[in-house]
Amino acid sequence: MNEIGLRRRATVHDVARAAGVSLATVDRVLNSRPGVRAATAEKVEAAIAEIGFQRDLSASLLARARDLKLSFIIPDGSNEFMASLADAVARRVGPALADRMHIETHRIRALDADALARSLDALDARQCDCAVIVAGEEPSVQAAVDNATRRGIVVMTLVSDLPGTLRRHFIGIDNAAAGRTAASLMGRFLPDGGKVAVIAGSLHLRDHSDRLEGFRAALAAEFPAIEIIGPIEGHDERSETQAIVAELLERHGDLAGLYNLGAGNSGLVAALEASKRAGAIRVIAHELTDPTRRGLRSGAIDVVLDQNPDGEIREAIAAARSLALGSSGKPVTDPIEIGIFLRDNLR
Amino acid sequence: MNEIGLRRRATVHDVARAAGVSLATVDRVLNSRPGVRAATAEKVEAAIAEIGFQRDLSASLLARARDLKLSFIIPDGSNEFMASLADAVARRVGPALADRMHIETHRIRALDADALARSLDALDARQCDCAVIVAGEEPSVQAAVDNATRRGIVVMTLVSDLPGTLRRHFIGIDNAAAGRTAASLMGRFLPDGGKVAVIAGSLHLRDHSDRLEGFRAALAAEFPAIEIIGPIEGHDERSETQAIVAELLERHGDLAGLYNLGAGNSGLVAALEASKRAGAIRVIAHELTDPTRRGLRSGAIDVVLDQNPDGEIREAIAAARSLALGSSGKPVTDPIEIGIFLRDNLR
DNA sequence: TAGGTCATGATGCACGTACCTCATATCTGG
DNA sequence: CCAGATATGAGGTACGTGCATCATGACCTA
Structure with missing residues (x-):
């Protein structure tokens, strides 16, 4: 049981009194209007800090009528x-x-x-x-x-x-951590190592490059038996990603894993299912969406890392x-x- | 690009006008004060619904000065x-x-x-x-x-x-779903079946009984080879839970899994580590706290289901x-x- | 029909902030 | 030391709602 605070919350009036200035001056400082000497502004700032004034956001929006x-x-x-x-x-x-x-x-x-x-x-x-x-x-x-x-x-x-x-x-999210998590899972999925292809949307996207870096670092540190192929850029695009995956599957008969750190997952799932190798390759993708849900259900995707848009x-x-x-x-x-x-x- | 709404938001004044009553009456209805005929109140309610009035919470709190x-x-x-x-x-x-x-x-x-x-x-x-x-x-x-x-x-x-x-x-959280998830994981951890002990805090707690129900139902449906022992109530208490786990371990030399759907996890980890069987038994617990973190790191706990207190x-x-x-x-x-x-x- | 109750209207102040105007105080440069 | 610029003060209105007071009108009952 703690005490109910009886002290009113501080208002602009309190600030004015504490700073020894008028309400108008406090207002000018608060809303950075011109016409206040630096020394005066400092007095006001000090008073604000001292009495712990916090502007009432609601009243403020109300007053602006907007x-x-x-x-x-x-x-x-x-x-x-x-x-x-x-x-x-x-x-x-x-x-x-x-x-x-x-x-x-x-x-x-x-x-x-x-x-x-x-x-x-x-x-x-x-x-x-x-x-x-x-x-x-x-x-x-x-x-x-x-x-x-x-x-x-x-x-x-x-x-x-x-x-x-x-x-x-x-x-x-912390995208480097996401990349590391993907690596940690992929490593455990493939205890004997093997080839893992990496697909990105665009390496100009900071989230994608961060994931890639985390993925690479964690694999290198903990699972050196895994060989990375790529990254290949699919531009977060359904058809482009599908083409890339199809080619990867064709070129690497021994592909063991696939990490799509970008979007375009409907293309990914389509290519996997067309190849008949869905389920035989460990697949990690990002974001819980319709295509990744379907992929999880069908077994084409093993794990989805999600960043909760809501x-x-x-x-x-x-x-x-x-x-x-x-x-x-x-x-x-x-x-x-x-x-x-x-x-x-x-x- | 969507249009910026230029229409003001509706206020009590608008409600009064739309309902053809005075501001005072609208106020009486809104704050369920006495002295309004049912017919009049209905007119006001109708007007509120029609113009989509939503009371401004901030202004309301401001006005009450509280x-x-x-x-x-x-x-x-x-x-x-x-x-x-x-x-x-x-x-x-x-x-x-x-x-x-x-x-x-x-x-x-x-x-x-x-x-x-x-x-x-x-x-x-x-x-x-x-x-x-x-x-x-x-x-x-x-x-x-x-x-x-x-x-x-x-x-x-x-x-x-x-x-x-x-x-x-x-x-x-949906506690029945949490119980089912625990069952789904435990079942995959123990493909050959075996004995799984269940510990609860108190079955008077709805969250605990929901988890138990979900766990039981999912096991029964998908993993009939698993035999449930318990539930035993540990009252979310460190020492009591420790005693229970210790006794379980002693009594069942072939215990394959443990699901603690309540708290008291420091007792659980202590008993497991004292028995030297930590790591040999699949353990699922709830809530990411200091003891469960330690348990995950040491390998005494395999999975923690968490409900994000923040x-x-x-x-x-x-x-x-x-x-x-x-x-x-x-x-x-x-x-x-x-x-x-x-x-x-x-x- | 007088006296009472009840429903409703009219009005005003308060809340904390924004923003405006006008008056006065203080500083600056020549 | 004075004109002009600049800094500050004083005070008002507005925002949307809550709450109080008082007046008025309708209706009921004895």
């Missing part, structure tokens, strides 16, 4: 995982509205850096407080991220990070909320966990 | 999972405060139904909007839940449900928020997923 505007920019195309991300966003639109958050989704051509950059450039700070993007590490995108940030838009990366840019936050969207929205009013530090977010799915624990 | 008061009632004792639940609550106290939610935690003696009932009875509706409890299915608790609900306190169950009471919501607390808080203002329907919550942990994907 909603927080959030834009998700998500790749389009045949990538089912991106579709499920978009679905997750759609499911949150309603509830978010009740918290004064207005969410819109833009779908752009997958792996088209310039389209993404244009989309970011087109965002107006008055109509968008925060942009959440799924992006690869291309210079044009990185520049657009920094530009948007300078225009006053909080940019967050989702799924795949853009370290080195002005993005305020990244939401996604959880990611939830965290993205929460982080956006807490970042929106210039809270300086990192937002408190639960880490996204790597889900491991076999045929038996399919949800 | 925080939402949330009480977590969590068992005390040597149960590490309950400790990690309490930790998860503690981590949320700060961020929740920024959303005008005041959280307090009560720890009560584990498995003491009367203590829990007293604790619920002591809650004052003016100082507690919502209670979140972890409880077994005892009549005194069920009565206390219904009582608290009638006093105007929203009661939610956490981890273990109380179907048949007036509790508004349950947050936790996620549960997060969902509980979100649900409390959405239920607080008498929103009639179910709150939108992400289901809590069953995490599967082996030595290699320990987080």
Whole structure:
């Protein structure tokens, strides 16, 4: 049984009193309006820190008589995982509205850096407080991220990070750990070693390159008997991935394992089943989607590593909320966990 | 690219206009104050439904000049999972405060139904909007839940449900599915069948009985060669569980598996290690805590099924928020997923 | 029909913040 | 030392809802 705090929460009035300045000055500091001497601003900051003032987000949004505007920019195309991300966003639109958050989704051509950059450039700070993007590490995108940030838009990366840019936050799994987990499983599946082919979407995608690195490192350290073939880029595309897998199967009669660290899994399953070798090759893929579910059920895929799109969207929205009013530090977010799915624990 | 809605969100004023009544009447209906004829109330309800009015929770809390008061009632004792639940609550106290939610935690003696009932009875509706409890299915608790609900306190169950009471919501994993998953893994671990002992905390706990049922059903259906010993109740207690496991090991020299669907895992690991048979017996336990982590690392435990306490607390808080203002329907919550942990994907 | 009860309307203040205007104080440069 | 620029203060209104008060009108009953 702990005590109920009787102390009111601190308000702007308290800050003004503590700092020995007027309400107007506190307001100018809080909302970084011009016309405050540095020394005065410091007094206010000190008072804020001392009495532990936290601006009331709800009252703030109420006073502005406007909603927080959030834009998700998500790749389009045949990538089912991106579709499920978009679905997750759609499911949150309603509830978010009740918290004064207005969410819109833009779908752009997958792996088209310039389209993404244009989309970011087109965002107006008055109509968008925060942009959440799924992006690869291309210079044009990185520049657009920094530009948007300078225009006053909080940019967050989702799924795949853009370290080195002005993005305020990244939401996604630890992809190197995912790669290591895949390696650890694959190693145990193949105690005698053998050839394992690796397929990626694009090595410009940070998540893909991180997975690859983790996979390679863990295999090298723990399972040196396994030989890696690839990586080969399938551009997260159904038909391209299918062609790649078909050729791999044809060329390597002794292929023991397959790790697809990107998307395009319906192509993968199709090629495996066409070859009649489904079930004889240990296959690890990413993201629980329709094709991977079918693959698990049929036995074509052994393990799926999943990054829980609903959880990611939830965290993205929460982080956006807490970042929106210039809270300086990192937002408190639960880490996204790597889900491991076999045929038996399919949800 | 979808359109930005230009329409303002509906307010109480809009409801009043649409219903052809005054603001005061709308207020009476919304806050179920007396003095409104049934016919009038219906007009208001209809208007609310028609224009899709949703009360602004933040403005509402602001107007009341008070925080939402949330009480977590969590068992005390040597149960590490309950400790990690309490930790998860503690981590949320700060961020929740920024959303005008005041959280307090009560720890009560584990498995003491009367203590829990007293604790619920002591809650004052003016100082507690919502209670979140972890409880077994005892009549005194069920009565206390219904009582608290009638006093105007929203009661939610956490981890273990109380179907048949007036509790508004349950947050936790699908425990029958967890039991089935355990069975599915155990069956694959023991292709030749054998004796598997089952230990529970208390079969009055709905989560435990659900797991047991799922485990039994799945074994019976898929792995008839496995013989179940027990269940034996260890009351989620370290020393009692240790004694039980020690005796099981002594009595059954041919014990092939052990499923602890309750807590007390430090006792389980201690007994296994003392017997020198750790690693030779397939062991499945629940909840990722210090003892189960150690057990996974040492090989004494093969698999841990986990229910993500942080996620549960997060969902509980979100649900409390959405239920607080008498929103009639179910709150939108992400289901809590069953995490599967082996030595290699320990987080 | 007078007196009472009940349903409803009208209105105003409060909550914590944003943002505006206007007045005054303090500093700066020549 | 004064004009002009800049910094600060004072105070108001608004946001959407909760809650209180008071007035009015309808209806019932003796």
